[in-house]
Amino acid sequence: MAPGSLLKGILLSALLATAGEAGASQKVPVNSSAGAPLFEWETTQLTDHAIAKLNRNQAALVGFGDDTPNTTRSSGTCKTFPGDRQWPSHSTWSTLNNLLDGALIKNVPLAASCYSSWPQYDSNECEKLTAQWTDSNIHAADPASVMWPLFEGRSCLPTANASSSCTIGGYSTYSVNVSNVAQIQLAVNFARNEGIRLVVKNTGHDFNGKSSGAGALGIWTHNLKDMEYLENYHGSGYLGPAVKLGAGVQAHEVYEYAEKFGFTAVGGEGKTVGVAGGYVLGGGHSPTSSLLGLAADQVLALEVVLSNGRFVTVSKESHPDLFWALRGGGGGTYGIVTSIISRVYPKVGVTVTTFNFSTGKNVSVEAFWAGVRSYLNRFPAHADAGTYAYFWVMSTGPNAFTFLMNPFFAVNHTLSEYNALVEPWYNELHSLGIQFQPNSTYYDNFYDAWMSGFPLETVASSTMMTGSRLFPRSNWETTESFNNTFNALRSTVTAGFPLLAFNMKAELPAGFTPNSANPAFRQTLMHAITSTSWTNTTSNTAIKAKMDHFTNDILGKWRAVCPDAGAYMSESDIQEPQFQQSFYGSNYKRLYQLKKRYDPTSLFYAPTGVGSEDWTVKSIDGLPDQNGRLCRV
Structure with missing residues (x-):
């Protein structure tokens, strides 16, 4: 938990305490139709029996919904907002907090220590926070902060000017620090019955700030960290090793756990990505995707709280339509996942390589781009070999460019097998006069390779936005389509916009149950990202103009060369035109x-x-x- 968050929760509990009230939950059996027992905290649930024990006012606040639209206390056509007549009173929040066993947090912006108008003002703490602001861990460990404050509203950023403005802005007004299923159910029912906006946060990693929302009640699942290795799991037509993950488990945690128990899990490239949250629900590409498919493809069952507050098991046998939708159709949409069960694989070796080359005295601009083209031309062969590469191409000045391989992640390749795979490309680079020094190391397990290859993410910029595209295999199938693709990418970089991209594929493995992941993923050979930026003093009007130019003109060139493809919703342009087709396709x-x-x-x-x-x-x-x-x- 972020510094001060626990104290906030304790203080709020004390302030809101009301005599005679108690938590609303009931212990239920650990059995689940998912084929693995519920976690202990999943057996603490809100039930009809628990509701029946509440008084009438309490039951009206947190009673279950049904399957038809109901009348809520929302403000007309808008969700109820702080300051509205319908906004819950202090005593109502007190009631909720007590039903939650004191888990309600009155959110304070993470950077409040920098502002004299907040009780948390502390210049020393502000200085420490400012130094850590781009570290993804501090945002993940706060109940409301998100990793891309631009899309929260930049309402409270670190500053040396203590007299400037800091508001709660687009962060949720309250959060529930979830430690059991009953608390999720209570929050869901309360928000629905009171007409309040609801958001779900695990880490806040999403590029578009999906876990923020002004005036919202947040459900913070970050501390649901349980993991269980199921060596002989049987369910959803699968028999073999699997792992059950709580919704708060992050990539570095499951990879470390997998190394301990001797298996390989499909998870994110970034260290602080929440594996069982929005990542897997949005599809989830991985360093193993070229070999094993998307993270969503691995899911065998999910435990879920629905919008009516009911807790259900979702699998191919139970709720097959939700099983299809939740695996790739987006987080925060159909329900709140408390845990997943995913198939896992034997330990696998990986060769990890980094290197770079640039224009310069001996490398002309045309030679540089010929080297990049030579690499792009080999994408089908490299992806079909099961490898994954993360690389950058950037302008470093007038007619100056650099290429960074950071890293080439050759899953299931020894050093000699990797060298054989890339030898044709290396030879062509040498023939172009491009000199480079690859740093290649073989690891006999995924965890050590991943730790060496992928540094901790740098986040929290408020002066940039990103956009992306999934470039399909068909763009490599004719000379014309490949030329158009290469020229579009080159023009982007030449215009001063960086190219960050992944060479990968993400086909649905044979025999796996189909899901709702973006069909464009099944055809892709490159997930490409670029960005635009501005300064801290740029006006909102000028920022919007830059955003529009970026969306329509810069990314428009990418869409033009693959109009029927799409983009990855979790690493995308929030202004993506026709997002329904781009993120979800057919x-x-x-x-x-x-x-x-x-x-x-x-x-x-x-x-x-x-x-x-x-x-x-x-x-x-x-x-x-x-x-x-x-x-x-």
Whole structure:
């Protein structure tokens, strides 16, 4: 937990304590139709029996919903907002807090220590926070902070000017520090019955700030860290090793656990990615994807709290439609996942390589781009060999460019096998006069290779936005389509926009149950990302103009060369035109129907999520962020 968060929760509990009230939960059996026992904290649930023990006012606040739209206390067409007449009173929040056993947190912006207008003001703490601001761990460990504050609304950033403004902005007003299923159910029912916006946060890693929302009640699942290795799991037509993960487990945690028990798990490239949260629900590409598919493909069962507050097991046999939708159709859309069961694999060796080359005295601009082209030309062969590469191409000045391989991650390749794979490319680079020094190391396990290859993410920039595209295999199948692809990428970098990209594929493995992951993933050979930026003094109007130029003109060139493809929703442009097609493809119509069925009151909203076109955020700065009322279109 972030510094001060525990204290906030304790203080709030004391302030809101009301005599005569107690938590609302009941212990249930550990059995689950998923084929593995519930975690201990999953057996603490809100049940009809528990509701029956509450008084009438309490039951009205946290009673279960049904499957038809109901009338809530929302403010007309908008979610109830702080300051509205319908906003819950102090005593109502007190009641909720006691039903939650004191788990309710009144959120304070992470950077409040930098502002004299906040009781938390402390210049020494501010200095420490400022030094750590780009570390993803501190944002993950806070109940409301997100890793991309631009999309929260930049309402409280670290500063040396203590007299400047800091507000709660687009961060959730309250959060529930979840330690059992009953607390999720209580929060879901309370938000639905009171007409309040609800957001779900594990780490806050999503590029578009999906876990933020002004005036929201947040469900913070970050501390649900349980893991269990299931050596002989049997379920959903699968017999073999699997792992059960709580919703708060992050990539570095499951990889370390896998090394301890001798298996390989499919998880994110970034260290602080929440594996069982929005990552897997949005599809989830991985350093093992070229060999094993997406993270969503591995999921065999999920435990889920639905929008009506009911806790259900979702598998191929139970709720098959939700089983399809949850695995790739987006987080914060159909329910709140408390745990997943995913198949795992034997230990695997990896060769990890880093190197770079640049224009210079002996490398002309044309030679440099010929070297990059030579690499791009080999994407089908490299992906089909099961490898994954993470690389950058950037402009470093007028007619000056650099290429960074950081790293080439050759899963299931010894050093000699890796060298044989890349020898044709290396030879061509040498023939172009491009000199480089590859640093290649073989590891006999995934964990050590991953630790060496992927540094901790740098986050929290408020002066940039990203956009992406999944470039399909068809762009490599004719000379014309490959030339168009290469020229589009070159023009992007030449114009001063960086290219960060992954050479990979993500086909659904043979025999696996189909899911709702973006169909564009199944055809891709490159997941490419670029970004635009501005300064701290740029006006909101000028920022929006830059965003629009980036969306329409810069990324427009990428869409033009693969108009039928798409983009990865978790690492994307929040302004993506026709996001339904880009992020969900042909699955969107069915996903939207399931959204209406399982969330008839539109409790769950996330920007660019399924059904989000029915809502708009009235942001106070005119930018596409979450700092404003959520209202129906």
